[in-house]
Amino acid sequence: xxxxxxxNPLAATLDVPAPSKPNVWxxxxxxxxxVIGAAIVLLMIFIGLIAPLIAxxxxxxxxxxxxxxxxxAESSYRLDDGTRKTMVHYMGTDTLGRDVYSxxxxxxxxxxxxxxxxxxxxxxxxxxIGMLAGYFRWLDNIIMRIMDxxxxxxxxxxxxxxVSLSRAGIMTVIIAIVVPEVPRVVRLVRSVxxxxxxxxxxxxxxxxGTPTLQLLVRHILPNTIAPLLVQGTFICASAILxxxxxxxxxxxxxxxxxxxxxxxxxxxxxxxxxxxxxLYPGIFLAVTVLAVxxxxxxxxxxxxxxxxxxx
Numbered sequence: 243x244x245x246x247x248x249x250n251p252l253a254a255t256l257d258v259p260a261p262s263k264p265n266v267w268x269x270x271x272x273x274x275x276x277v278i279g280a281a282i283v284l285l286m287i288f289i290g291l292i293a294p295l296i297a298x299x300x301x302x303x304x305x306x307x308x309x310x311x312x313x314x315a316e317s318s319y320r321l322d323d324g325t326r327k328t329m330v331h332y333m334g335t336d337t338l339g340r341d342v343y344s345x346x347x348x349x350x351x352x353x354x355x356x357x358x359x360x361x362x363x364x365x366x367x368x369x370x371i372g373m374l375a376g377y378f379r380w381l382d383n384i385i386m387r388i389m390d391x392x393x394x395x396x397x398x399x400x401x402x403x404x405v406s407l408s409r410a411g412i413m414t415v416i417i418a419i420v421v422p423e424v425p426r427v428v429r430l431v432r433s434v435x436x437x438x439x440x441x442x443x444x445x446x447x448x449x450x451g452t453p454t455l456q457l458l459v460r461h462i463l464p465n466t467i468a469p470l471l472v473q474g475t476f477i478c479a480s481a482i483l484x485x486x487x488x489x490x491x492x493x494x495x496x497x498x499x500x501x502x503x504x505x506x507x508x509x510x511x512x513x514x515x516x517x518x519x520x521l522y523p524g525i526f527l528a529v530t531v532l533a534v535x536x537x538x539x540x541x542x543x544x545x546x547x548x549x550x551x552x553x
Contacts, residue, residue: 368427376435
């Protein structure tokens with residue numbers, strides 16, 4: 243007669259019950275921060291995707307005759323066939339006569355893309371380095387001293403320095419924001435790995451000779467998913483803000499590419515007379531960052547057992 247599974251300590255430690263997905267989804271649906279934040283983020287992504295369909299004009303089209311028009315003002319322009327057409331500027335025009343509404347809509351594409359790209363790249367690189375640092379003790383001191391050195395420099399100053407050393411562009415800005423964000427992910431993953439590595443089921447897997455790669459992927463990696471999801475949302479919000487700061491300072495995305503930071507940077511000189519140049523992109527930027535942070539807070543409250551117990 244075989245002994246029950248509960249009497250076999252090795253089997254009991256290797257089989258770790260995972261939380262059921264329906265329960266997690268049910269908790270996420272009941273969290274207002276997750277619902278509202280996700281809805282706004284998805285709306286902004288949708289707006290960016292359909293920008294060519296809902297924009298009223300080319301975001302780079304210059305019309306000196308319609309410069310600095312107030313919101314809801316109309317302007318006329320001549321088509322190639324000689325006919326004249328009237329267009330309503332829902333958010334006014336800037337100092338070059340470009341439609342602010344179209345630029346804000348197209349700016350959502352670049353700003354959100356940079357936020358998502360920085361989040362994915364930072365989490366991926368930080369996950370790999372953090373797992374190596376947490377699992378291999380001989381690598382820990384080397385890696386963490388490098389990470390501590392990077393974290394000693396303020397993120398925005400490090401990003402400005404990296405952008406200044408190379409040519410302005412989207413990839414340059416992404417790399418400049420990723421570098422200061424990676425150490426934060428590494429420290430998070432390392433702390434999780436150090437904690438999970440001492441669990442009985444991990445020690446049992448090591449005892450039975452489980453290969454290192456299989457051990458990391460099967461037993462340690464799943465424990466990092468929840469905190470990385472939360473950290474990834476905060477990195478996305480931070481990246482959107484840092485990109486806007488770099489563009490506002492004139493060292494980020496080139497001016498010909500519309501981003502929320504670029505639009506505000508070009509409108510700051512006439513802010514007192516024409517505040518709409520900064521007001522509307524600022525609203526989109528603030529709402530997007532707030533929604534991403536709300537989503538991150540909701541995910542943390544739902545996925546973090548400590549926060550759940552406090553609630």
